[in-house]
Amino acid sequence: MSQLKTPLDYFYYWEEKTPTDIFLRQSLGNGQWKEYSWAEIGERVRKIASFIHSRNLPPQSKIALWSANSADWIMVDLAIMLSGHISVPLFPNQSVKAANHVLKECDVSLMFVGECGQEQKFAEWNTANVTLVGMHGCSIAVDHNLAQIQQTFGLVLSNPKAELDSLMTIVYSSGTTSMPKGVIHLYSAPAKVTPSIAKEFKISREEGYRASLFSFLPLAHMAERALVEFTGLYSNACISFSAGLDDFSDEIVSVQPTFFFAVPRLWDKFKMSVDSKIPPEAQAALSEEDKHKIRYMLGLSRADMILSSSAPLQPKVHQWYLNMGIKVREVYGMTETFATGTGCFEDIPASGTVGKPLGDIVEVKLSDENEILMRSEGMMFGYYRAEEKTLSVLKDGWFHTGDCGTYDESGNLVVTGRKGDEFKTAKGKFIHPVPLEKCFSGVPEIEQFIVVGQGLNQPILLATRSESACLLTNSELRDKLKNYLSKINTTLAPYERISHILITRAAWTIDNGMLTPTLKYHRKTIESCFKPDALKCCENKEEVIFV
Numbered sequence: 001m002s003q004l005k006t007p008l009d010y011f012y013y014w015e016e017k018t019p020t021d022i023f024l025r026q027s028l029g030n031g032q033w034k035e036y037s038w039a040e041i042g043e044r045v046r047k048i049a050s051f052i053h054s055r056n057l058p059p060q061s062k063i064a065l066w067s068a069n070s071a072d073w074i075m076v077d078l079a080i081m082l083s084g085h086i087s088v089p090l091f092p093n094q095s096v097k098a099a100n101h102v103l104k105e106c107d108v109s110l111m112f113v114g115e116c117g118q119e120q121k122f123a124e125w126n127t128a129n130v131t132l133v134g135m136h137g138c139s140i141a142v143d144h145n146l147a148q149i150q151q152t153f154g155l156v157l158s159n160p161k162a163e164l165d166s167l168m169t170i171v172y173s174s175g176t177t178s179m180p181k182g183v184i185h186l187y188s189a190p191a192k193v194t195p196s197i198a199k200e201f202k203i204s205r206e207e208g209y210r211a212s213l214f215s216f217l218p219l220a221h222m223a224e225r226a227l228v229e230f231t232g233l234y235s236n237a238c239i240s241f242s243a244g245l246d247d248f249s250d251e252i253v254s255v256q257p258t259f260f261f262a263v264p265r266l267w268d269k270f271k272m273s274v275d276s277k278i279p280p281e282a283q284a285a286l287s288e289e290d291k292h293k294i295r296y297m298l299g300l301s302r303a304d305m306i307l308s309s310s311a312p313l314q315p316k317v318h319q320w321y322l323n324m325g326i327k328v329r330e331v332y333g334m335t336e337t338f339a340t341g342t343g344c345f346e347d348i349p350a351s352g353t354v355g356k357p358l359g360d361i362v363e364v365k366l367s368d369e370n371e372i373l374m375r376s377e378g379m380m381f382g383y384y385r386a387e388e389k390t391l392s393v394l395k396d397g398w399f400h401t402g403d404c405g406t407y408d409e410s411g412n413l414v415v416t417g418r419k420g421d422e423f424k425t426a427k428g429k430f431i432h433p434v435p436l437e438k439c440f441s442g443v444p445e446i447e448q449f450i451v452v453g454q455g456l457n458q459p460i461l462l463a464t465r466s467e468s469a470c471l472l473t474n475s476e477l478r479d480k481l482k483n484y485l486s487k488i489n490t491t492l493a494p495y496e497r498i499s500h501i502l503i504t505r506a507a508w509t510i511d512n513g514m515l516t517p518t519l520k521y522h523r524k525t526i527e528s529c530f531k532p533d534a535l536k537c538c539e540n541k542e543e544v545i546f547v
Helices: 007-017 038-054 071-082 096-105 119-124 146-152 188-200 222-235 245-255 264-277 280-285 288-297 315-323 387-393 433-438 474-489 523-537
Strands: 022-029 032-037 062-066 086-090 110-113 131-134 167-172 182-186 212-215 238-241 259-262 305-308 328-333 341-343 362-366 371-376 398-407 413-418 446-452 460-465 500-504 544-546
Touching: 007 038, 007 071, 007 222, 022 038, 022 071, 022 245, 032 038, 032 071, 038 071, 038 146, 062 071, 062 096, 071 086, 071 222, 071 238, 086 096, 096 119, 131 146, 182 188, 188 222, 212 222, 212 245, 212 259, 222 238, 222 259, 222 328, 264 315, 315 328, 341 362, 362 398, 387 398, 413 433, 433 446, 446 523, 460 523, 474 500, 474 544, 500 523
Parallel strands: 022 238, 062 086, 062 110, 086 167, 110 131, 212 238, 259 305, 305 328, 460 500, 500 544
Antiparallel strands: 022 032, 167 182, 328 341, 362 371, 371 398, 398 413, 446 460
């Protein structure tokens, strides 16, 4: 019999062995929390599974889950496993078009709905033949809700085993280039990789110690699910959930998690909040006691593992955290590899790299074209209903990521950009935008920015104002940016020099389609939206233009 354990196995184990331990904590706002012990979770999960059984769905049906993170999210996911079906998570704020695509492709007839960010477009949901079940945060009309289910359904008393080679979930990518692709994962993926993830990221289950996790990134994202949900199940950690962004700052301070995983945009905002209280020029004189107070204020005083992913962390921001005694480690993984890949595990994490392969479960190499290839114990079964696409990226067991990379002098992996992101200028020069974008990472007056230039004489920078820049007049901002541009261009080859900076009026958001649900740039969408302005600016002698 295999020694590998599935998430269901861990659920059964902790439910029996530690019934009074608090596994999930749900913030209700205003400092109030609802805590769930393993005994309570077991009862709720088994009643939800009983409800699912009552629907008489065919075995291994796809059940959708569209909600912001919550304690209910984890319990519904476990109930879907317990009832022998396949979960299909949707991102909060995912476009209705993309959501409808997923529901249709997976033949979904049952969906659990919480706060999904698309309630105002409910009329556009293609859910006429889908039974809707309300969970935490739900505000639309539904057919059933979890409170009702807890009152009217009995328990599933059995502990069915999940076979390692059976389908567990279909996780749709956030779709940076087109409609999202469904990534199929079997139960064998978490069974094989979760122990190594927990070990490397110090989410241990040692005697007398329990990790405290704060779930911030969407659980529909493979990384959050692997690093928070499944390692939490493996290690019997305590997972806390926010009531929303308005309460997040107070909540993380009260929790002081031992593990926290976020994206560069949050690290930037944390730094800005400190800078607003303590001017940067005064921070060099801070004592260790002062720095501890800052760590506490950010909710990171107990955190012994802090991760960042999805985009490069600005070197200056990375160094600022190190100066404050906060070691932010950049990690790199893919939905297709169950979020496994590389990470910075050395004592002082290197800036600008994503480190080395994760334990003994991942191998990484570069192709002749410097594409990053990965082989992982958590490799996907394939793309859902897309065999040709699967064959195009999985060759001889190696996953072709589509990312380009190199190694630094210490053997750490450095991601240099996407294969499809490079462009050709009118002068016939090929440009990789990411290295150029890194040159602007220390400019405080811009928050979001990408380099474009397909068919233009020179590359240009599209950007949005930062919060501090909103206090400046256009003339003041123009002068500052021209000064930065002049200095940066002296470090670039002539064909790489940025001819213009276009400051766009509106921020780039998930709602306007310029960000994915995981806050990555939809480069093609942004470029297409501002292409007319980009063409006009090339005829303008003014280097900084507001559009």
